[in-house]
Amino acid sequence: MKRRLNAVLSDIEAELRESTERGEVAGYIPPLAGIDPAKFGIAVVLPDDTTLLAGDADEKFSVQSISKVFALTLALGNRGDSIWQRVGREPSGDPFNSSVLLELEKGIPRNPFINAGAIVVADILLGAYQPRETIGEFLRFMRFVTADDDIYIDHHVAQAENDSGFNNAALANLLKANGNLDGAPAHVLGVYHHYCALAMSCRQLARAGLFLTSSGRNPITDTRIVAAQRVRRINALMMTCGHYDGSGDFAFRVGIPAKSGVGGGILAIVPGIASIAVWSPGLNRHGNSLLGTQALEMLCQQMNWSVF
Ligand SMILES: NC(=O)CC[C@H](N)C(=O)O
Structure with a gap:
């Protein structure tokens, strides 16, 4: 399988490198506006x-x-299922930053x-x-889930x-007004934006995701990150909600299951x-990587990988 996988990855990279249709980079976050849309990387880590x-x-x-996957994992570890009193488990069918349903x-x-x-x-964390x-x-x-200290938060992006x-x-204020935020909106936003500003490579991200493929254990370091049942639930949420209104x-x-x-x-x-971690900065209209999705579609088709 490894040989075939290597060949498939090279083919995908060679094909997508040439693509002229690459989507739009996330210009609304100023430091991301200047990222080269020609970048493309993919990493697959096996147990x-x-x-x-x-x-x-x-x-x-x-x-x-x-980062929302890892923040959720940490919150479930810290607070258990009580977090579901404050956040649901249904796809929204709306864009990632929408406030429409939140008010309703x-x-x-x-x-x-x-x-x-x-x-x-x-806020829970x-x-x-x-x-700080x-x-x-x-x-x-x-750093613990990846077993790698060379991971940092880009304070400039945050x-x-x-x-x-x-x-x-606006979302934080709406949450606060509805009694679903304990902290000061500015503090909670600071935390959230720093989580999002995490800088990692495809290799590191794929390693970080290993516990989600392996029933909650990191098979390389032989450490348990989370219970097997929780992993199934996190994967279910990635499947149903991981790509917002493009899920x-x-x-x-x-x-x-995947998260963009x-x-x-x-x-x-x-x-x-x-x-698997893939990176191509251009986004489709739902804010998900255009070529990243294409790469995963090609990879899963060729390797016959599917949960269905
Ligand atoms: N979909 C995303 O990656 C959005 C994250 C981004 N930090 C935001 O809050 O807008």
Whole structure:
């Protein structure tokens, strides 16, 4: 399988490198506006620690909303199922930054992967701590799951979002007005924007996702990150909500749980088999990586990978 996988990855990289249709980079976050849309990287990590790479797989990029998977994992570990009193588990069918349902549904976000839901998760993790401590805890968790200390938070990106993220500020204020935010909106937003500003490469991200392929254990370091049942639930949420209002189309085309970010990354999980990270900065109209989705569609088709 490894040989074939290597050849498939090289073919995908060679084909997509040439693509002229690459989508639009996330210009609304100023430091991301200047990222070269020609970048393309992909990494596949198998539970036996085999790592297969193609393209710019070792270049760090802004993980953005993919961090929501790890923040949710940490919040479930800290607070257990009580978090479901404050955030739902249904796809929203709306864009990631929408406030429409939040107002109608009295401040309970549809799921933890839209911005409103992730802001609630950030609030849960903040609890009575200072933002700096919570951000530090998250970074330590990411280094732990990846078994790699060369992961950092790009403060420049976080600051840019703190300065220009008026839509997220609106969501936080709506949550606060509805009694679903304990912390001060500015503090919670600071935490949320720092989570999003995590910088990782495809290789690192695919490693970080290994516990989601392996029933909650990192098979390489032989450490338990989360219970097996929780992993199934996190994967279910990635499948149903991981691509916002593009989640149905992603499930139809690719067929495995995955989470996207506006930095152009996607983390995708083939349960029991592989953890995949792909990066191409240009986005489709739902804010999901255009070529990243295409790459995963090609990879899963050729390897016959699907949860269905
Ligand atoms: N979909 C995303 O990656 C969005 C994350 C981004 N930080 C935002 O809040 O807008």
